Amino acid sequence: TMAIDGLFLYNVAQHLNQVCPCKINKIQNISDEELLFVLHTKQGNKRLVCNVRSNTNRIYFVDSIETTQGTPSNFVMVLRKQLSQGTIESIQQISFDRLLKFTLASRNEFGDATRFYLYVELMGKYANIVLVNSDNIIVDALKRIPVYENSKRTIHPGAKYTLPAQPEKQNPLEVENVDMDSSLVKQVYGFSPVLSNEFQTRMIQGQSFKDILKELLESDTLYCYEKEYHCLPLTHLHQSVTTYPLMEGMQKLYQDN
Numbered sequence: 001t002m003a004i005d006g007l008f009l010y011n012v013a014q015h016l017n018q019v020c021p022c023k024i025n026k027i028q029n030i031s032d033e034e035l036l037f038v039l040h041t042k043q044g045n046k047r048l049v050c051n052v053r054s055n056t057n058r059i060y061f062v063d064s065i066e067t068t069q070g071t072p073s074n075f076v077m078v079l080r081k082q083l084s085q086g087t088i089e090s091i092q093q094i095s096f097d098r099l100l101k102f103t104l105a106s107r108n109e110f111g112d113a114t115r116f117y118l119y120v121e122l123m124g125k126y127a128n129i130v131l132v133n134s135d136n137i138i139v140d141a142l143k144r145i146p147v148y149e150n151s152k153r154t155i156h157p158g159a160k161y162t163l164p165a166q167p168e169k170q171n172p173l174e175v176e177n178v179d180m181d182s183s184l185v186k187q188v189y190g191f192s193p194v195l196s197n198e199f200q201t202r203m204i205q206g207q208s209f210k211d212i213l214k215e216l217l218e219s220d221t222l223y224c225y226e227k228e229y230h231c232l233p234l235t236h237l238h239q240s241v242t243t244y245p246l247m248e249g250m251q252k253l254y255q256d257n
Contacts, residue, residue, distance in 0.1 A: 004058055004122055006096040006190030007216055011231045013093040013100055015247055019046055021089050027079045029069040036065055048122050050129055052142060056071035057127035059120055060250040078140040082106060082116060094191035098122040098174055123164060132161040175209050195227050222249025229253060
């Protein structure tokens with residue numbers, strides 16, 4: 001299945017943010033690159049899966065989970081130590097990128113209020129989960145990336161956290177006009193090739209960029225095709241579609257994979 005793009009993640013983030021503020025009850029490994037957060041929310045307990053495998057990275061709620069690893073990884077131990085019984089105050093997407101920022105309030109061993117940020121980076125082979133303190137220093141990361149592996153961005157305890165570099169593009173909410181001869185992936189934040197094709201097909205048929213975007217951003221539905229899915233009908237594929245409520249659909253999609 002395709003990777004999540006920024007505009008898809010925008011819709012997911014709206015769902016996640018609806019349960020905030022919420023308390024972290026449990027943090028577990030499902031696998032080496034997949035974590036489960038059991039959250040106590042106003043709507044009852046919710047299970048949040050963060051998966052940062054390079055080819056299937058995603059984040060979504062599940063009703064139940066079959067297996068978790070018995071022994072917690074070092075990273076999970078760090079998260080438990082710093083965030084156990086902490087509160088997730090908000091979950092925000094950063095500039096329509098495939099990147100979520102959890103703002104967390106916790107208490108240290110002396111009972112003092114502390115603040116942390118958990119960045120969930122759903123960027124293909126660079127997908128990662130990074131815990132950062134209030135001074136923007138990395139406490140730890142699921143995948144540590146030392147200086148010699150990536151000169152542009154060190155992800156290592158003690159290093160300063162910097163956001164992944166982004167080429168300059170237009171904010172989708174402020175798009176005035178686009179060049180129809182070139183992919184929207186290059187022009188506007190949040191686009192994947194399949195979404196760009198859908199927008200351009202519809203715009204050629206006379207729909208405006210703003211109207212298509214509005215439909216996407218207000219969608220609460222997952223549209224699943226043979227190899228693609230999105231929260232906007234992908235009419236240009238001319239394939240039969242199965243629809244689900246967004247979170248339920250993600251769960252279905254990933255249980256089968």
